[in-house]
Amino acid sequence: MNNTILKxxxxxxxxxxxxxxxxxxxKTDSSSxxxxxxxxxxxxxxxxxxxxxxxxxxxFVKGGExxxxxxxxxxxxxxxxxxxxxGRTTGLADAVFEVRDTYExxxxxxxxxxxxxxxxxxxGKYRYFDxxxxxxxxxxxxxxxxxxxxxxxxxxxxxxxMLDIVSAFYFARNNSFNSSMSVGDTICFNTxxxxxIFPLRIRYQGTERVKTKMGKILCYKFSPVTEVGRTFKSNDxxxxxxxxxxxxxxxxIEFKMLVGAFSCELASCKGLAHEASYAD
Numbered sequence: 563m564n565n566t567i568l569k570x571x572x573x574x575x576x577x578x579x580x581x582x583x584x585x586x587x588x589k590t591d592s593s594s595x596x597x598x599x600x601x602x603x604x605x606x607x608x609x610x611x612x613x614x615x616x617x618x619x620x621x622f623v624k625g626g627e628x629x630x631x632x633x634x635x636x637x638x639x640x641x642x643x644x645x646x647x648x649g650r651t652t653g654l655a656d657a658v659f660e661v662r663d664t665y666e667x668x669x670x671x672x673x674x675x676x677x678x679x680x681x682x683x684x685x686g687k688y689r690y691f692d693x694x695x696x697x698x699x700x701x702x703x704x705x706x707x708x709x710x711x712x713x714x715x716x717x718x719x720x721x722x723x724m725l726d727i728v729s730a731f732y733f734a735r736n737n738s739f740n741s742s743m744s745v746g747d748t749i750c751f752n753t754x755x756x757x758x759i760f761p762l763r764i765r766y767q768g769t770e771r772v773k774t775k776m777g778k779i780l781c782y783k784f785s786p787v788t789e790v791g792r793t794f795k796s797n798d799x800x801x802x803x804x805x806x807x808x809x810x811x812x813x814x815i816e817f818k819m820l821v822g823a824f825s826c827e828l829a830s831c832k833g834l835a836h837e838a839s840y841a842d
Contacts, residue, residue, distance in 0.1 A: 597723035597752050600733070602674055607735040607810040610634040610643070611833035614811060618649075620824045625655040628826065632833075635668070637677050642668040647728050661685050667728035673698070674733050679726035694754065698723050703754055725753045730762060735810040739782055748787065763787040764802070772803045774813050774828060776840035780806045781813060808836035 610633045618626035628649045635644045644666065651661040662684040668677050675698045683690040691708040701722040707714045725733060730753045738749045743766045753760045767783040781803035799818035805811050811834070815826040834841050 597721065597725065600723055600751070601737065603737045603740070605736055605740070605808070606835055607739075607808060608632050608643075608732065609833070609835040612831075612835065613833050614831050615829045616812075616826050617829045618824060618826050624653060625824070626651045626661070627829075637668055640677065641671045642677060643671060643732070644668050645728050645732055659686050665728050667726050667732070669729045669732065674729075674736060675723055676726050676729040679728065694726065696724055696726075696754075705757065720754050720759055721752065724759075725751055727753050727755045727760065729753075734764075735804075739804050739810045741806070743782070767801075769806055770803065772814050774840070776828075776831075779813055779840055782806050782810075805838070805840075807838060809834045809838055 612630075612632040614630040616628035616630075617624055618628065626649060628647070631646045631648075633644050633646075635642055645668075646664065646666050648664040649661065650656070650663075651659065655661075664680075664682045666680045668679070669675065670677055676696050678693065678695055680693045681691065689710060693706045695704045697703070699722065701719055701724070702717055703720050703724065704717045705715070707716075730751045733751070734749060745766060745768045747766045749764050749766070751762045753762055764784045764786045767785055770781055770783045771778045772781045782805075784802045784804065786800050786802065801814075801816045802812060803814045805813055811828070811831060813828040817824055817826075831838075831841055
């Protein structure tokens with residue numbers, strides 16, 4: 563097995579195991595963060611039927627695919643937006659180490675906070691599943707975990723208006739990514755992920771036209787505030803571009819990590835809530 567295949571394997575696995583489910587956010591100190599004052603703007607950046615597909619590449623070599631899909635359903639009589647984020651390795655990376663990961667969030671249409679989230683992990687021979695139910699009035703979460711070693715159920719106090727990793731990104735699309743931002747502004751959320759409160763911070767860097775398969779698109783550029791030294795060399799090693807229109811969809815992500823560099827690029831999009839020249 564040559565070094566290129568090994569690097570593709572490491573980078574693609576890292577993307578699906580750690581980066582994709584966090585939607586490219588970074589862990590920081592949670593002591594000063596709270597979701598109590600989160601507000602909605604009334605904007606709806608997505609709708610049922612939206613479908614985004616991404617290619618993950620190491621240089622020019624494709625190592626994986628990502629798929630984001632939105633649909634409507636109900637939970638206990640409440641209308642929710644059901645978002646599924648899935649990722650899989652392809653080609654050489656898939657032959658070396660197969661990854662099939664799926665993250666789901668069920669967000670209340672009125673509050674935009676999650677009622678339920680699930681995580682299904684299939685990486686090589688490893689299997690893991692968890693289901694988290696949110697009581698955002700009481701500030702508690704109930705977690706059901708399934709592993710090869712058995713099942714476990716727990717309940718924890720996490721604070722009101724808690725978001726999961728996926729709903730945090732979609733909440734930001736509706737309420738945070740917009741023209742009122744100033745360069746240097748930082749968007750902050752607390753989320754619950756992997757049995758712990760996971761604080762997220764992302765810094766706005768201005769607008770930029772990005773070259774894509776669908777042409778050049780005007781985008782908001784962000785740099786997540788990353789934990790330097792463990793995965794990234796500096797706070798400038800990770801960039802995210804979101805369309806500067808009413809859809810606010812991610813079109814490109816670039817990473818420079820200690821194990822190498824790779825990118826994630828929008829391959830196709832359809833079912834958008836607002837008209838866009840780049841949509842299928």
